[in-house]
Amino acid sequence: MNALGFQEIVFIALAVAAIATSLLMVTTKDAIHSALWMIATFFIMAVIYLLLNAQFIAVAQVMVYAGAIMMLILFVIMLVRMETGQEGTGGAARRSRPVKIAGALITVVLLAELLLGAFFYQMSGRSGEYSVAVVNSIGSVRTVGALLYGQYLFPFEIASILLLVGIVGAVVIAKRK
Amino acid sequence: MLPEIPATFCFILSGILFTIGAVGAILRRNVIVVFMCIELMLNAVNLVFIAAANALSSMDGSIFVFFIMTVAAVEAAVGLAIFVMVFRQRNTVDPYEIDLLKG
Numbered sequence: 001m002n003a004l005g006f007q008e009i010v011f012i013a014l015a016v017a018a019i020a021t022s023l024l025m026v027t028t029k030d031a032i033h034s035a036l037w038m039i040a041t042f043f044i045m046a047v048i049y050l051l052l053n054a055q056f057i058a059v060a061q062v063m064v065y066a067g068a069i070m071m072l073i074l075f076v077i078m079l080v081r082m083e084t085g086q087e088g089t090g091g092a093a094r095r096s097r098p099v100k101i102a103g104a105l106i107t108v109v110l111l112a113e114l115l116l117g118a119f120f121y122q123m124s125g126r127s128g129e130y131s132v133a134v135v136n137s138i139g140s141v142r143t144v145g146a147l148l149y150g151q152y153l154f155p156f157e158i159a160s161i162l163l164l165v166g167i168v169g170a171v172v173i174a175k176r177k
Numbered sequence: 178m179l180p181e182i183p184a185t186f187c188f189i190l191s192g193i194l195f196t197i198g199a200v201g202a203i204l205r206r207n208v209i210v211v212f213m214c215i216e217l218m219l220n221a222v223n224l225v226f227i228a229a230a231n232a233l234s235s236m237d238g239s240i241f242v243f244f245i246m247t248v249a250a251v252e253a254a255v256g257l258a259i260f261v262m263v264f265r266q267r268n269t270v271d272p273y274e275i276d277l278l279k280g
Contacts, residue, residue, distance in 0.1 A: 007182055008182060008183075008186070011182050011186060012186070015186070015190045018190065018194065019190070019193055019194065019197070022194055022197045022198070022217055023197060025201070025213065025214075025217070026197055026198075026200065026201035026204075026205065026210075026214065031207055031209055031210055034210050034213060035209075035213065038213050038216070038217070041217065041220070042220070045220055045223075045224065048187075048190075048224065049224075049227055051182060052182065052187065052227050052228055052231040053231055054227045054230075054231065054238070054239050054242075056239060056243075057223075057227060057239050057242050057243070060242075060243065060246060061223075061246075064246050064249075064250055065216070065220070065246070065249075068250060068253075069216065069249065069250060069253045072253055072254065072257055073209060073212070073213060073253070073257065076209060076257045076260060076261060077209055079261060079264075080209075080260065080261065080264040080270055099203075099204070100204075102203070103200055103203050103204045106199060106200060106203060107196060107199075107200045110195070110196045110199055110200075111192065111193070111196045114188075114191075114192030114193075114195060114196065115189060115192055117188070117192070118185055118188035118189045118191075118192055119185070119189075121185075121188070123184065123229075123232060123233065125229075125233045125235075126233070127233050127234050127235075128230075128233055128234050128235030128236065128237070129234070129235075130234055130235055130236040131234035132234065134234075135236070140239075143236055144236065144239050144240065144243070147236055147237075147239075147240055148240065148243070152240055155244060159244055159247045159248075162247065162248070162251055163247065163250070163251055165251070166250070166251030166252075166254045166255055167254065169254075169255050169258070170254040170255050170257075170258040171258075173255065173258040173259055173262055174258040174261050174262055176265075
């Protein structure tokens with residue numbers, strides 16, 4: 001393996017940052033801090049998508065995840081007043097030894113499995129027609145849009161129905177009776 | 178043209194992020210943080226889709242990630258509504274305390 005290029009160095013730095021922020025997200029006690037670390041993770045993921053030539057998804061990541069979903073989560077955290085539902089107060093005994101052992105076991109097994117898969121996989125698919133040069137000459141968003149409104153029009157409409165059901169369902173569930 | 182990042186790097190990063198999310202979802206005792214861990218796992222899957230699509234010079238990865246994001250947004254809206262409702266009834270966000278389905 002020859003010397004790492006600029007892209008690889010940037011990617012590795014971003015990967016380390018993503019792992020660090022997601023670890024902080026999982027380990028921080030305060031739910032608000034947890035959510036803020038999650039937003040940092042989402043922004044770093046958006047930059048990684050940019051490095052992988054997925055500009056449309058990078059923008060959608062920032063708008064949908066870091067914007068809409070995390071705003072919703074922060075709002076709900078404030079709504080349910082975390083003082084009453086804070087972790088670690090009196091509930092520590094509930095997380096018993098079997099749960100801890102199961103957690104450790106799942107960490108090791110899952111990580112080993114995923115890393116083995118990542119190291120020994122073989123990319124078996126055929127190369128598609130949308131190489132970087134082709135996509136850049138047309139424009140990434142234009143390519144995605146043409147596919148969404150062409151080949152994938154029916155799933156796109158189904159997704160709109162799903163969103164409508166989600167809106168109505170959320171209102172019905174959260175309505176005060 | 179920019180050089181390619183090896184897909185293996187992305188797969189390893191995605192595996193680590195997925196594991197962190199899974200362990201957090203099991204160990205944390207706050208439903209909203211558990212929910213955020215599930216979102217992190219979804220993001221790890223998105224990263225695999227994008228990396229594989231980039232390596233195979235295909236555009237389908239972006240389409241799939243778009244639909245996953247749609248489902249995640251709906252899931253966030255409905256799930257958080259359920260959390261608010263459960264909190265109103267039980268005054269807790271501890272997943273061990275929420276046993277409304279117990280007969």
